[in-house]
Amino acid sequence: YSEQTIPYSELGCMVEKLADKLIGLGLQRGDVVAIAHTKKPLSYALMLASLRIGLPYVCIDVDSPKERNHRILEASEPSLLCFDNASVSEKMLSLADKIKCKSLFLDENTLPSSVSKDRLAIQSAMASKVDGSCIAYIMFTSGSTGIPKGVAVTHDNVLHFIAWSQRRFRISPSDNFANLSPMYFDNSVFDFYSALFSGASLSPISKVLLSSPYELVPYISRMKCTIWFSVPSLLIYLMTMKALSEESLLGIRCIVFGGEGYPKAELSKLFNLFSNRSEVINVYGP
Numbered sequence: 643y644s645e646q647t648i649p650y651s652e653l654g655c656m657v658e659k660l661a662d663k664l665i666g667l668g669l670q671r672g673d674v675v676a677i678a679h680t681k682k683p684l685s686y687a688l689m690l691a692s693l694r695i696g697l698p699y700v701c702i703d704v705d706s707p708k709e710r711n712h713r714i715l716e717a718s719e720p721s722l723l724c725f726d727n728a729s730v731s732e733k734m735l736s737l738a739d740k741i742k743c744k745s746l747f748l749d750e751n752t753l754p755s756s757v758s759k760d761r762l763a764i765q766s767a768m769a770s771k772v773d774g775s776c777i778a779y780i781m782f783t784s785g786s787t788g789i790p791k792g793v794a795v796t797h798d799n800v801l802h803f804i805a806w807s808q809r810r811f812r813i814s815p816s817d818n819f820a821n822l823s824p825m826y827f828d829n830s831v832f833d834f835y836s837a838l839f840s841g842a843s844l845s846p847i848s849k850v851l852l853s854s855p856y857e858l859v860p861y862i863s864r865m866k867c868t869i870w871f872s873v874p875s876l877l878i879y880l881m882t883m884k885a886l887s888e889e890s891l892l893g894i895r896c897i898v899f900g901g902e903g904y905p906k907a908e909l910s911k912l913f914n915l916f917s918n919r920s921e922v923i924n925v926y927g928p
Contacts, residue, residue, distance in 0.1 A: 658762065700715075716741060
Protein backbone atom coordinates (compact mmCIF):
# COMPACT_ATOMS: atom_id res chain seq x y z
CA TYR A 643 0.00 0.00 0.00
CA SER A 644 1.14 3.60 -0.46
CA GLU A 645 0.92 4.22 3.30
CA GLN A 646 2.19 0.87 4.62
CA THR A 647 4.13 -2.21 3.65
CA ILE A 648 3.20 -5.56 5.16
CA PRO A 649 5.94 -8.22 5.31
CA TYR A 650 5.14 -11.92 5.14
CA SER A 651 5.90 -12.31 8.87
CA GLU A 652 3.17 -9.80 9.77
CA LEU A 653 0.77 -11.37 7.29
CA GLY A 654 1.48 -14.75 8.89
CA CYS A 655 0.54 -13.39 12.33
CA MET A 656 -2.72 -12.02 10.93
CA VAL A 657 -3.50 -15.42 9.42
CA GLU A 658 -2.87 -17.20 12.73
CA LYS A 659 -5.11 -14.80 14.63
CA LEU A 660 -7.89 -14.96 12.08
CA ALA A 661 -7.79 -18.77 11.93
CA ASP A 662 -8.02 -18.76 15.73
CA LYS A 663 -10.99 -16.39 15.57
CA LEU A 664 -12.77 -18.60 13.02
CA ILE A 665 -12.26 -21.68 15.19
CA GLY A 666 -13.41 -19.73 18.25
CA LEU A 667 -16.63 -18.82 16.42
CA GLY A 668 -17.33 -22.53 16.01
CA LEU A 669 -16.55 -22.86 12.30
CA GLN A 670 -15.57 -26.33 11.18
CA ARG A 671 -14.00 -27.82 8.07
CA GLY A 672 -16.29 -27.28 5.09
CA ASP A 673 -18.09 -24.24 6.51
CA VAL A 674 -18.09 -21.37 4.03
CA VAL A 675 -16.73 -17.90 4.88
CA ALA A 676 -18.13 -14.95 2.90
CA ILE A 677 -15.83 -11.92 2.59
CA ALA A 678 -17.08 -8.46 1.61
CA HIS A 679 -13.58 -7.65 0.34
CA THR A 680 -12.38 -4.10 -0.32
CA LYS A 681 -8.67 -4.99 -0.38
CA LYS A 682 -7.86 -4.25 3.25
CA PRO A 683 -4.97 -6.32 4.73
CA LEU A 684 -7.17 -8.42 7.00
CA SER A 685 -9.37 -9.52 4.09
CA TYR A 686 -6.37 -10.93 2.24
CA ALA A 687 -5.23 -12.61 5.46
CA LEU A 688 -8.72 -14.06 5.95
CA MET A 689 -8.52 -15.78 2.55
CA LEU A 690 -5.32 -17.48 3.73
CA ALA A 691 -6.72 -18.29 7.18
CA SER A 692 -9.72 -19.97 5.55
CA LEU A 693 -7.46 -22.01 3.26
CA ARG A 694 -5.34 -23.10 6.21
CA ILE A 695 -8.15 -24.73 8.17
CA GLY A 696 -10.20 -26.04 5.26
CA LEU A 697 -12.93 -23.42 5.00
CA PRO A 698 -13.94 -22.41 1.45
CA TYR A 699 -14.33 -18.65 1.05
CA VAL A 700 -16.45 -16.57 -1.32
CA CYS A 701 -15.71 -12.88 -1.98
CA ILE A 702 -18.63 -10.53 -2.64
CA ASP A 703 -18.91 -7.01 -4.03
CA VAL A 704 -20.02 -4.47 -1.41
CA ASP A 705 -21.42 -2.25 -4.18
CA SER A 706 -23.50 -4.95 -5.87
CA PRO A 707 -27.29 -4.76 -5.56
CA LYS A 708 -28.49 -6.38 -2.35
CA GLU A 709 -30.53 -8.91 -4.32
CA ARG A 710 -27.45 -10.16 -6.21
CA ASN A 711 -25.43 -10.58 -3.02
CA HIS A 712 -28.40 -12.26 -1.36
CA ARG A 713 -28.57 -14.80 -4.20
CA ILE A 714 -24.84 -15.47 -3.98
CA LEU A 715 -25.02 -16.02 -0.23
CA GLU A 716 -28.14 -18.14 -0.51
CA ALA A 717 -26.33 -20.40 -2.98
CA SER A 718 -23.03 -20.63 -1.06
CA GLU A 719 -24.65 -20.85 2.42
CA PRO A 720 -21.86 -19.21 4.45
CA SER A 721 -21.65 -19.72 8.21
CA LEU A 722 -19.98 -16.31 8.59
CA LEU A 723 -20.04 -13.02 6.65
CA CYS A 724 -16.98 -10.82 7.20
CA PHE A 725 -16.51 -7.24 6.04
CA ASP A 726 -13.49 -4.92 6.21
CA ASN A 727 -15.10 -1.51 5.72
CA ALA A 728 -17.11 0.14 8.48
CA SER A 729 -19.07 2.23 5.97
CA VAL A 730 -20.92 -0.88 4.76
CA SER A 731 -21.68 -2.25 8.23
CA GLU A 732 -25.42 -1.67 8.08
CA LYS A 733 -25.73 -3.26 4.65
CA MET A 734 -23.64 -6.32 5.58
CA LEU A 735 -25.34 -6.86 8.96
CA SER A 736 -28.71 -6.75 7.21
CA LEU A 737 -27.50 -9.29 4.65
CA ALA A 738 -26.16 -11.62 7.36
CA ASP A 739 -29.43 -11.38 9.23
CA LYS A 740 -31.40 -12.18 6.09
CA ILE A 741 -29.52 -15.42 5.43
CA LYS A 742 -29.24 -16.25 9.16
CA CYS A 743 -25.45 -16.37 9.45
CA LYS A 744 -22.93 -14.85 11.84
CA SER A 745 -21.14 -11.61 10.94
CA LEU A 746 -17.74 -10.17 11.79
CA PHE A 747 -16.18 -6.76 11.19
CA LEU A 748 -12.52 -7.32 10.33
CA ASP A 749 -10.61 -5.10 12.68
CA GLU A 750 -7.44 -5.62 14.73
CA ASN A 751 -9.50 -5.00 17.88
CA THR A 752 -11.70 -8.03 17.17
CA LEU A 753 -8.71 -10.39 16.97
CA PRO A 754 -6.85 -12.07 19.84
CA SER A 755 -3.62 -10.32 20.86
CA SER A 756 -1.76 -13.62 20.44
CA VAL A 757 -2.42 -17.29 19.77
CA SER A 758 -1.31 -19.93 22.29
CA LYS A 759 0.68 -23.01 21.30
CA ASP A 760 -2.32 -25.21 22.08
CA ARG A 761 -4.54 -23.18 19.75
CA LEU A 762 -1.87 -23.23 17.03
CA ALA A 763 -1.77 -27.02 17.41
CA ILE A 764 -5.51 -27.11 16.67
CA GLN A 765 -4.88 -25.10 13.48
CA SER A 766 -2.11 -27.53 12.47
CA ALA A 767 -4.38 -30.50 13.07
CA MET A 768 -7.10 -28.95 10.90
CA ALA A 769 -4.56 -28.02 8.22
CA SER A 770 -3.24 -31.59 8.08
CA LYS A 771 -6.69 -32.79 6.98
CA VAL A 772 -6.87 -30.37 4.04
CA ASP A 773 -6.10 -32.16 0.78
CA GLY A 774 -6.20 -31.34 -2.92
CA SER A 775 -9.85 -32.29 -3.29
CA CYS A 776 -11.02 -29.77 -0.65
CA ILE A 777 -12.72 -26.65 -1.96
CA ALA A 778 -10.49 -23.58 -1.65
CA TYR A 779 -12.96 -20.94 -2.80
CA ILE A 780 -16.22 -20.36 -4.66
CA MET A 781 -16.24 -17.82 -7.49
CA PHE A 782 -19.49 -16.53 -8.96
CA THR A 783 -20.08 -15.66 -12.60
CA SER A 784 -21.30 -12.20 -13.56
CA GLY A 785 -24.84 -13.47 -13.98
CA SER A 786 -25.24 -11.57 -17.24
CA THR A 787 -27.31 -14.43 -18.65
CA GLY A 788 -29.49 -14.74 -15.55
CA ILE A 789 -28.68 -15.84 -12.01
CA PRO A 790 -24.99 -15.79 -10.91
CA LYS A 791 -23.55 -19.32 -10.86
CA GLY A 792 -20.98 -20.46 -8.32
CA VAL A 793 -17.88 -22.39 -9.40
CA ALA A 794 -16.18 -24.40 -6.65
CA VAL A 795 -12.39 -24.43 -7.09
CA THR A 796 -10.31 -27.02 -5.25
CA HIS A 797 -6.89 -26.71 -3.64
CA ASP A 798 -5.52 -28.93 -6.44
CA ASN A 799 -6.96 -26.57 -9.06
CA VAL A 800 -5.22 -23.65 -7.37
CA LEU A 801 -1.89 -25.47 -6.96
CA HIS A 802 -1.81 -26.38 -10.66
CA PHE A 803 -2.66 -22.80 -11.57
CA ILE A 804 0.13 -21.43 -9.35
CA ALA A 805 2.67 -23.86 -10.85
CA TRP A 806 1.66 -22.83 -14.38
CA SER A 807 1.82 -19.09 -13.63
CA GLN A 808 5.23 -19.41 -11.94
CA ARG A 809 6.64 -21.12 -15.03
CA ARG A 810 4.87 -19.03 -17.66
CA PHE A 811 5.66 -15.64 -16.12
CA ARG A 812 9.01 -16.53 -14.46
CA ILE A 813 7.81 -15.04 -11.18
CA SER A 814 10.43 -14.20 -8.55
CA PRO A 815 10.45 -12.43 -5.16
CA SER A 816 11.45 -9.22 -6.96
CA ASP A 817 8.11 -9.09 -8.78
CA ASN A 818 5.26 -6.85 -7.66
CA PHE A 819 1.76 -7.50 -8.98
CA ALA A 820 -0.64 -4.62 -9.60
CA ASN A 821 -3.83 -6.02 -8.04
CA LEU A 822 -6.24 -4.21 -10.36
CA SER A 823 -9.11 -6.71 -10.40
CA PRO A 824 -11.71 -6.75 -7.61
CA MET A 825 -11.41 -9.82 -5.41
CA TYR A 826 -14.84 -11.17 -6.36
CA PHE A 827 -13.71 -11.35 -10.03
CA ASP A 828 -11.75 -14.43 -11.10
CA ASN A 829 -8.95 -12.40 -12.71
CA SER A 830 -7.88 -11.51 -9.13
CA VAL A 831 -6.91 -15.15 -8.55
CA PHE A 832 -3.85 -14.62 -10.76
CA ASP A 833 -2.67 -11.62 -8.73
CA PHE A 834 -3.29 -13.08 -5.29
CA TYR A 835 -2.06 -16.66 -5.69
CA SER A 836 0.73 -16.10 -8.20
CA ALA A 837 2.24 -13.31 -6.11
CA LEU A 838 1.89 -14.56 -2.56
CA PHE A 839 2.80 -18.17 -3.28
CA SER A 840 5.95 -17.14 -5.17
CA GLY A 841 7.35 -14.86 -2.48
CA ALA A 842 6.53 -11.83 -4.63
CA SER A 843 4.57 -8.77 -3.51
CA LEU A 844 1.11 -7.41 -4.25
CA SER A 845 0.01 -3.78 -4.58
CA PRO A 846 -3.76 -3.49 -4.01
CA ILE A 847 -5.44 -0.99 -6.33
CA SER A 848 -8.59 0.63 -4.92
CA LYS A 849 -11.82 1.13 -6.86
CA VAL A 850 -11.41 4.91 -6.49
CA LEU A 851 -7.98 4.81 -8.11
CA LEU A 852 -9.29 2.67 -10.98
CA SER A 853 -11.68 5.45 -11.96
CA SER A 854 -8.88 8.07 -12.06
CA PRO A 855 -6.70 7.22 -15.10
CA TYR A 856 -4.23 10.08 -14.62
CA GLU A 857 -3.59 8.98 -11.04
CA LEU A 858 -3.71 5.23 -11.61
CA VAL A 859 -0.83 4.94 -14.07
CA PRO A 860 1.68 7.07 -12.08
CA TYR A 861 0.66 5.22 -8.89
CA ILE A 862 1.50 1.83 -10.41
CA SER A 863 4.87 3.22 -11.51
CA ARG A 864 5.56 4.62 -8.01
CA MET A 865 4.75 1.22 -6.48
CA LYS A 866 7.32 -0.32 -8.86
CA CYS A 867 4.86 -2.92 -10.15
CA THR A 868 6.31 -5.40 -12.64
CA ILE A 869 3.20 -7.39 -13.68
CA TRP A 870 -0.08 -5.92 -14.90
CA PHE A 871 -3.21 -8.04 -15.39
CA SER A 872 -6.55 -6.49 -16.30
CA VAL A 873 -9.49 -6.73 -18.65
CA PRO A 874 -8.83 -5.24 -22.11
CA SER A 875 -11.48 -2.55 -21.55
CA LEU A 876 -9.35 -0.95 -18.82
CA LEU A 877 -6.31 -0.79 -21.11
CA ILE A 878 -8.44 0.56 -23.98
CA TYR A 879 -9.90 3.21 -21.66
CA LEU A 880 -6.41 4.29 -20.54
CA MET A 881 -5.21 4.45 -24.14
CA THR A 882 -8.26 6.46 -25.21
CA MET A 883 -7.74 8.90 -22.32
CA LYS A 884 -4.04 9.16 -23.33
CA ALA A 885 -3.06 8.14 -19.81
CA LEU A 886 -0.54 5.68 -21.32
CA SER A 887 2.53 6.82 -23.22
CA GLU A 888 6.08 5.69 -23.98
CA GLU A 889 7.12 7.04 -20.57
CA SER A 890 4.37 5.10 -18.73
CA LEU A 891 4.79 1.91 -16.70
CA LEU A 892 8.53 1.66 -17.30
CA GLY A 893 8.88 -1.04 -14.64
CA ILE A 894 6.20 -3.33 -16.08
CA ARG A 895 7.73 -6.42 -17.71
CA CYS A 896 4.45 -8.26 -18.41
CA ILE A 897 1.15 -6.78 -19.58
CA VAL A 898 -1.44 -9.52 -19.33
CA PHE A 899 -5.09 -9.25 -20.34
CA GLY A 900 -8.12 -11.52 -20.26
CA GLY A 901 -11.75 -11.78 -19.23
CA GLU A 902 -12.99 -10.47 -22.58
CA GLY A 903 -11.86 -10.17 -26.19
CA TYR A 904 -9.41 -7.45 -27.25
CA PRO A 905 -10.36 -5.77 -30.57
CA LYS A 906 -7.39 -6.12 -32.93
CA ALA A 907 -7.18 -2.44 -33.86
CA GLU A 908 -6.99 -1.49 -30.17
CA LEU A 909 -4.56 -4.28 -29.38
CA SER A 910 -2.28 -3.06 -32.14
CA LYS A 911 -2.02 0.33 -30.40
CA LEU A 912 -1.03 -1.35 -27.12
CA PHE A 913 1.46 -3.64 -28.84
CA ASN A 914 3.12 -0.75 -30.69
CA LEU A 915 3.49 1.16 -27.44
CA PHE A 916 4.83 -1.59 -25.18
CA SER A 917 6.13 -4.60 -27.13
CA ASN A 918 9.69 -3.30 -27.31
CA ARG A 919 10.02 -3.39 -23.50
CA SER A 920 7.23 -5.61 -22.11
CA GLU A 921 5.81 -9.01 -22.92
CA VAL A 922 2.17 -8.59 -24.04
CA ILE A 923 0.18 -11.73 -23.17
CA ASN A 924 -3.39 -12.75 -23.98
CA VAL A 925 -4.89 -15.20 -21.45
CA TYR A 926 -8.53 -14.86 -22.54
CA GLY A 927 -10.47 -18.12 -22.17
CA PRO A 928 -9.79 -21.34 -20.21
